[in-house]
Amino acid sequence: MTTIKLHNSKTRRKEVFTPIDDKNVRMYVCGPTVYDRAHIGNARPVIVFDTLFRLLRHVYGPDHVTYVRNFTDVDDKINARAAESGRSIAEITAETTQWYLDDMRAVGAMDPTEMPRATQYIPQMIQMIEKLIADGFAYAKDGHVLFRVRSYKDYGALSGRSVDDMIAGARVEVAPYKEDPMDFVLWKPSTDDLPGWESPWGRGRPGWHIECSAMSYELLGASFDIHGGGNDLMFPHHENEIAQSCCAHPEGGFANVWMHNEMLQVEGKKMSKSLGNFFTVRDLLDGHDGQPGVPGEVIRFVFLSTHYGKPMDWTAKKAAEAEATLRKWRKLTEGVEAGAPAAAVIEALADDLNTAGAIAELHKLANAGDAAALKGSAALLGLLGEDLSGWEVSDVVDLSAQAEAFAGVRKKAMETKDFSEVDRLKALYVSAGVEVRMSKEGVELIAGPNFDASKLEGLK
Structure with a gap:
């Protein structure tokens, strides 16, 4: 046991x-x-x-x-x-x-x-x-x-x-x-x-x-x-x-x-009505002060990304990153039957409810393409459930072809030491609401909640 x-x-x-x-x-x-x-x-x-x-x-x-x-x-x-x-x-x-x-x-x-x-x-x-x-x-x-x-x-x-x-x-x-x-x-x-x-x-x-x-x-x-x-x-x-x-x-x-x-902060400050950063769960879900609504699963993901024994800071940036990650995971696990939770995820949760560590293990499963284990493990944290998406999986934008092309441009730039085209493309994608992740493994493009495809029309 x-x-x-x-x-x-x-x-x-x-x-x-x-x-x-x-x-x-x-x-x-x-x-x-x-x-x-x-x-x-x-x-x-x-x-x-x-x-x-x-x-x-x-x-x-x-x-x-x-x-x-x-x-x-x-x-x-x-x-x-x-x-x-x-x-x-x-x-x-x-x-x-x-x-x-x-x-x-x-x-x-x-x-x-x-x-x-x-x-x-x-x-x-x-x-x-x-x-x-x-x-x-x-x-x-x-x-x-x-x-x-x-x-x-x-x-x-x-x-x-x-x-x-x-x-x-x-x-x-x-x-x-x-x-x-x-x-x-x-x-x-x-x-x-x-x-x-x-x-x-x-x-x-x-x-x-x-x-x-x-x-x-x-x-x-x-x-x-x-x-x-x-x-x-x-x-x-x-x-x-x-x-x-x-x-x-x-x-x-x-x-x-x-x-x-521990307690919660908003954008690095204690939540209070006098600071204008006090809002309810329903405000977040439905949208408030001109801001779009945040899916409940995204709220949960952000909360679980910090250990319960540490102060938690709610930020719009964290919410956008969480939504991008969840969209990617939902695309990966679409139509897949959930497997048993991974031992590493259970081990993290069993260590004083280390939810941040458990989410790090979910990222590893996603990067390895183990969709069944990802879905089963995420369920243990209350994520990727059928009743929690707040969006349609079909809404997930597939930018894999663009990411592959971007990776080629980046590889050439590393050889020539001229990164002007890389910088141009990155700025263009960011302006279109795309998160750009570059690492040794390559380039990853993730469409965020404010993705605007029209800004990428005619992209060369």
Whole structure:
């Protein structure tokens, strides 16, 4: 069996992954708060952990992997959106949940095994909170229930900070119902105009953190294998999940392996509305600000080209290069039955989900003309699927004859040391939207998404 190694945020080292039960490998990933369209940064953990899901299914078998990703459908952001729009909370969450599913499927993400919604698990949250109070880890005051952070001795181990350091370096809400500034909310009261459920502490709604603990326990048990999410969730969300889960269920260890993906930038800068570089996945898919739409498969390819543990930079140049590569691969694999994934591709993915290394292996397969292995290996990364192209294979422009002629011109130039004609041809092809690749092996011409054949008319 393939040996998988994963970087564990909890231990800060790469470890051999050994599931608790190899017949029931379990993974939980924090999902979205559904009040608006998902921006492209939201898609990164989806694509990262979808790829891990695919690898686990390949190694342990599709029937032996359970992947849970939740929807937060009770939250103050949703309440605010309802208030400003005049629409009902139920209408907003139903619409935005479907948007999310459509957009993530468009970038090649498989649906997780389970997709629980927070509002479906309110009784389980109340039950967990009651146990935390009974065991002295939480307390009720003024309609609120709070977790006593200092009652859990290992608090801060995941993020590597002490409670006192957290207080000094964070904006901690000071409230009269708190015993300690670091204590966090498990339950809070709701006014008549807000969603609420009856509880032992009055009508109210859950805090953010308790939902993931309750849902993961119900669906995966007190101990499971992998917990994932963006590194922005490490503190306080994941830290709080660990504390309340381990205190409520001391018989378990919660998650054995913690994995966190790094954040996303756009054209080398942090994505923000003030910089004008903030856009949603749907903006990319459909086109925005005069830019053409980007196929979902291209988005996925660009994301996978950077290791999940490194910051990722989305650029238009990367998207164009990815599309050119995928068009070439689709032409090569057209009508070919997929073979088994290449061992080198599996090996790369098994090494802490090295997707960039796996894509490098796909390039080698393509250069070797091994279409069957390329197609089968690409499928393991969620690429070259029938439902993901976003374009017709027949649209692929065949410039092999022109590339051969260009190679002849280049060979002659290398003999005469006169490269003026090579430079002229290269500039002409580039102006026509063609990527020109020159190497020891020869010349490769790849028509990009803005290819204009009219600029090559009469080419000599």
